[in-house]
Amino acid sequence: MSTKKYSDNNLIVEKIKKFRSKAIKQKHNYEEKQLDKPISFWIKEDRLLKKKGKEFTIILRTKGCSWALGPDGGCSMCGYVQDSTFEKIDQAHIKNQINYAFQQKLTEIEEDKEDYVLKIYNSGSFFDDDEISESTRDFIYKKIAKIPKIKELVIESRVDYITQEKLIKMRSSLDIYIEVAIGLETVNDHIRNAYINKGLFFKDFLEAIHLCKINDIGVRAYLLFKPPFLNEQTAIDDCVSSILKLAELKVNTISINPLNIQKNTLIEYLFYQKRYRPPWFYSLFKCIVKACHERDILKEVRIISSPSGAGSKRGIHNCLKRECNEVMIKSLRNFVLTQDINHLIRSDKDYSCDCLVKYHLQKRYI
Template identity: 55%
Template sequence: MKLDENKQKYECLAEEIEGLRKHTLKNRTPYSDDKLGKPLAFWTKQERLLDKVGKELTIILRTKGCYWALEHGGCSMCGYIEDANIQNVPSEQIIHQFDYAVQNKITEIREDSNDYVLKIFNSGSFFDDSEINKQTREHIYKKVAEIPQITEFIVESRIEFITEDNLMEMKKYLPDICIEIGIGLESVDDHIRNKYINKGLTFEDFLSTKELCDLNDVGIKAYLLFKPPFLNEQASIDDCIHSIKTLIDLGIESISINPCNVQKNSFVEYLWYQNRYRPPWYYSLFECFKKALNSSTLQKTRILCDPSGAGTKRGIHNCLRKECNEKMREILSQFILSQDLEILNEIEYDCICYSRYNLQKDHL
């Protein structure tokens, strides 16, 4: 049947994403008890804190997974549900996962002179009781409060689960730690966010959540998706510039730019296999930063960017020359750690692919 109305087309897209997700998950089996007793991953590394360079401890917990992905197919670029258990994970096992990671890193942290940010990811929503219940969250808060080196604490959640009770509970246990909640806004444009990404979130609802967080002295780390499906390079640059400027004007504490990467069993992967999607170029990302930011805005808003799959066909890349992508990755890292825009202004683009990029930018 021919679809004449845009509304029908986008409803069809959402249905296709949901159908694809059901197909990829139908034969999934839960993880063994042994795997559920340990986190999916954890690590420490250098990171930009709010006002200086420090370290991060990142812990990725195995949980049931994002309800939006399980019930509605999820976002078009996201494949994180593939790492989830799909079925409920007992709170005792999630607590053991967290404790296992902390115990493995606590000596390193206590002997380090750096301050740390603790990031807890669970491929879903930290405040969703079906993933991480209240008792488990309280256990995590109490453990965090015992580690003075942790000065910043970041979790992620869809806004449906960000309630005043959840915020007050977190602040009760962590009154002296800077808390941020990561929210996948992706774009300030409702059309791009909901029709191309299938986010199920309005900008108006995001603003209401920001107001609630402000009232409870909790910051927001807004995630922006750089180059969603169906946007070319130039349109992606324009959208990201507009989104960054809008969020800075709103007083958002941290903005994390996430260049889209091709994740397994995502709708973006489906497009990628058909040569209908190409991950963004580093050149586009740097142009976006240079046009959206200045030294004044960088004093009040932290810009973060740590691309997954960088330098590969599935992640942000220029050409596939290792030297070209390694140079870009190092420049990006220096900029994020220093928050110094001059690092980007002084780049010399000496790879032959820069000419090809400029010729094709409006069509990629």
């Protein structure tokens, strides 16, 4: 599989590249020491496949996403590449980053009663040899295999790099539930390629699912909630149809990522010009409820969402009242942990903000 050029994406590529080059100009020169520590790592509550548990997330600093650094400019909303080095780095640094994170958190994990899901993210593709080499991957597998508390592993990759060999290798190295997270963003090819510039066709995603399934590896699909150029209702419609389609395909997990405004991206430019507003919580809730209510989707698929920048101007938010957004964040977290849709269905007893009326009156225009 290779990334195919989407026929009409050149219309947006030049614009994206303009912002990407701005990001590259602002490149940070990392010292050797900094390269030995991951960008970030944390432990927090999370939903495991069938029960509540905890996540141990490590964000590795690598060369950066090849799609974002390549001639196609990357995705219109993604600015994660800013945390990368842009140049190939010695794989020893990456191993050191893993070691560092485990050193810091291993005791906590081992002493915890809860089971863990380990999420290794590199703001790119885990299977891209340019970012993480085969030997580094082997090193990581061995490291994980030694920690019995880790029951699940999530890594992310573009479909271009998911190959039979790599999956077999991973499967044979680890005896835990593995999920490969793929940024599908939407089931709609046009939105994905013309608006997001993902450079991915749905049929390629289907092939990737097939590969994972035959290797007994789970699939986590990322959906982007309210991609650029969509209004609230279209975002709801698009995400609902994506959830239904993915449920039909029996993906294991659907992770909904409400768009947040990242630096030096096309979406930031549209945001500053008031041509884009990050989604409302109301829309996200409506979307999940619409997709799951009266259907048994949640029995088959785990739906999760942990929005970045939630409650801020640049992230998913309702009005800018702290209380209003906190209530929403809490409800969403409860839903993710319990997979109980009732957390998203508001009742009269619940806290109700005046901005709901505003949302209803304005959503046609934003």
